[in-house]
Amino acid sequence: MSSRRAATGVMRLLVVALRYRLDGLLGDRQLPWPLRLLKPLVGKARPDIDALPAGQRARLALEHLGPIFVKFGQILSTRRDLLPPAVADELAALQDRVAPFPGDQARAEVERALGRPVSQLFAAFDETALAAASIAQVHPARLHDGSDVVVKVLRPGVHGLVQRDMELLHAIARVAERRHPRADRIRPREVVAEVEATLANELDLQHEGANASAIGRIWNAGGAVAVPRVNWDLTAETVLTQERMHGIPIADGAALDAAGIDKPALARRLIELFYTQVFRDNLFHADLHPGNLLVQPREGAPPRIVLLDFGMVGTLSPADQRYLAENFMAMFTMNYRRVAELHLEAGWMPRHIRVEALEAGVRAVCEPYFTRPLSQINLGEVLFKLFRMAQRYQLTLQPQLILLQKTLLNVEGLSRWLDPQIDIWSVAQPVLDDIMRQQYGRVGSLLRAAKIRMPDWMEQAVSLPRLARESLERQREQLALVAVAQAQAQQQRQSLLRRQVLAICGAGLLVAAAVLLAGDAGGPSWNGLPLLPLSALGAGLAAFALALRRRGD
Incomplete structure (x- = not known):
């Protein structure tokens, strides 16, 4: 992006942000200097805008900026770990008008x-x-x-x-990462x-x-x-x-009533559909808002749910599927320690976190919910608050879990609109129980694993004789190397012993030569020099020389 185009884009963003008073989201002390300079020039916001809540002002600003920023707001609304709930709710309501x-x-x-x-x-x-x-x-x-x-x-x-707008957003994210006081938590570039x-x-x-x-x-x-x-x-x-x-838009309550659709039954089927997609299929529609759902009445049969628009689809790893299912089961039985253990076992947070401390945090989040009637519990909201709590304990944020939580909020909200008295857990629990039994039962799990790995095992079985022969040859080579090493070690021990003996003898002879010379003991001489001390001295020096030579060998 050219510097001129970047400057124009940034200026446009700043003007719109000030026009819709988004600076109020930051607080005057945190305003970047360009905003502080521009603020007097833009003037006051219109009274009708100034009176709106922050979330509505953010939504209107993104709509003003254009379609790509509308899409940005829609996606950003899924990151409820970063936004105040009221702002996230408003951004989730963005429509591509x-x-x-x-x-x-x-x-x-x-x-x-x-x-x-x-x-x-x-x-x-x-x-x-x-x-x-x-x-x-x-x-x-x-x-x-x-x-x-x-x-x-x-x-x-x-x-x-x-591409143009993303380059601009990347540039803003780099600035925010350097300047924003909570950049480590918001992680704008990510x-x-x-x-x-x-x-x-x-x-x-x-x-x-x-x-x-x-x-x-x-x-x-x-x-x-x-x-x-x-x-x-x-x-x-x-x-x-x-x-x-073709079908009736699921949000058209009057048309559903006119067609004789049982809305509470439809709400239950929507919950069952979502949990089955997540935990059985591992492929779930991740944008289940009312605009992507139709209902087709059928004579003598429950109405058919029509899914539209598959630009956003989520998947989970088998491990995440299992840990999430067990998390839900543990939460609804109020086994808070198991919830904490599962967060650690899944690797979502560092292993050094004490399970007792995490259990206390889980209890603080869940207890206010699970002491209510089950029909009043919003599982998506509980999951969101659990993620926020876990971030204090260095939770590694999983994008696929955030997408799941956002979809769960949509599904639960729509289900409660269809049936305000729905007990979501009583609908979801049998689905989870059945899937847990089929997917994670010991025998079934082993059989599925064997079925998946059987082609690899068959392919590897052909190579077993060759692999066995190579393994035996490697073992024989290693034994031979060990024998050579042992022989070398024995030789070194013997050589060291000989050196030590020669050094001791040499030292003894040198001491004897010194004693004889000091004592003037007499005996044969040559040109006035006593032969016996000189012989002891020569023999001692020779012994030392041999010891040193063997060491060099």
Whole structure:
């Protein structure tokens, strides 16, 4: 990003932030110097804006900044560990109220992506969009076999727009990381990277189609849940063609009543669907807001739930699945120590944390909830507060768990809207019990593990004779090396012993020579020199020389 473009973008952000009085979220003492300089120039906010709560002002500011910032706010709303609850709730309510781009541009993009004229691809293609959002818009169409479809088309130039705004957000995050007093907790660069990764997935419509296809393969056969089928021949990175689904929007309470839909039963089925996707399928729709859910009445059968828009899908590791399921079971039996142990066993927090201290923190969060009637417990809210508590004990934040918690809040909120008296735990517990029995029962778990690993075992079995022979050869080589090392060690011990003997003899002879010379004991001489002391001296020096030579060997 050029410095001029970056400066223009930053200036625009600052002006909008001040116009909607977002500086109030920071407090006057924490205002960066550009905001302090600009604040007198922008002037006072309109009275109607100034009177709004902070969350509403933040939402309006993002809508003012444009579609990519709306998407940023939607994703940021999932990070309830970073935002005040009121602000997170407002950002979660952000809607992509975006004017559609011209239909002839959508037609041109379909032809460019799929390589053929629209008239050859479809029997009919309506250039009037059914819906428009910040990333793409949807057009109704009909195939040559008469079936109705919808065609999702990326906005022209959206990649460049996303790249421009993401560069700006990265620059702001770098500044915030250096300047913000709580940067170590907020981790602005990680938040922006998370937003960027989510947008990258939404910009690839083949990725969305793959998500829909995988979830549909699991659920479409049963009939209780419907997922639009993907037409892969008419799908590319910028175009997604799916079966057109009809139904009653799940938030249209009057239409549900008119169709005779049992709303409490629908709420229970929604809870069961979510927990089954998370703990049985390990593939869950992570954006279950009312706009992505339809209800199809069926004669003589419970209504069918229709899932739409698979740009955001979550998965968990098998270990996370198990630990979360056990966490829920332990929370509802008020076994707070087990909740603490599971957080440590899962590796979500450092092992040096005392389980007793963590247990006390879990009790402080859970006890006010679990002493109420079960119908009043909001599990998503409990999970959120547990994560916040655990951050004090150096919780390693797991993005997949945050996505799960956000989806759980959506599902529980919608279920309570359908049935204010719903006891969510009484609905979820049988699902969890059954899945725990099937997935994590000892025999079943071993059989599943054996089934998964059997191809590897069979492949490795062919190599067993070769591996055994190589192992025996390595053992024989190691034994030979040990024998050589032992022989060398024995030789060294013997050599050391000989050196020690020679050194002792040499020392004795030198002492004897000194005594004889001092005592003038007489005896044979040569040219006036006594031969006996000289012989002892020579023999002692020779012994020392031999000892030193052997040491050098």
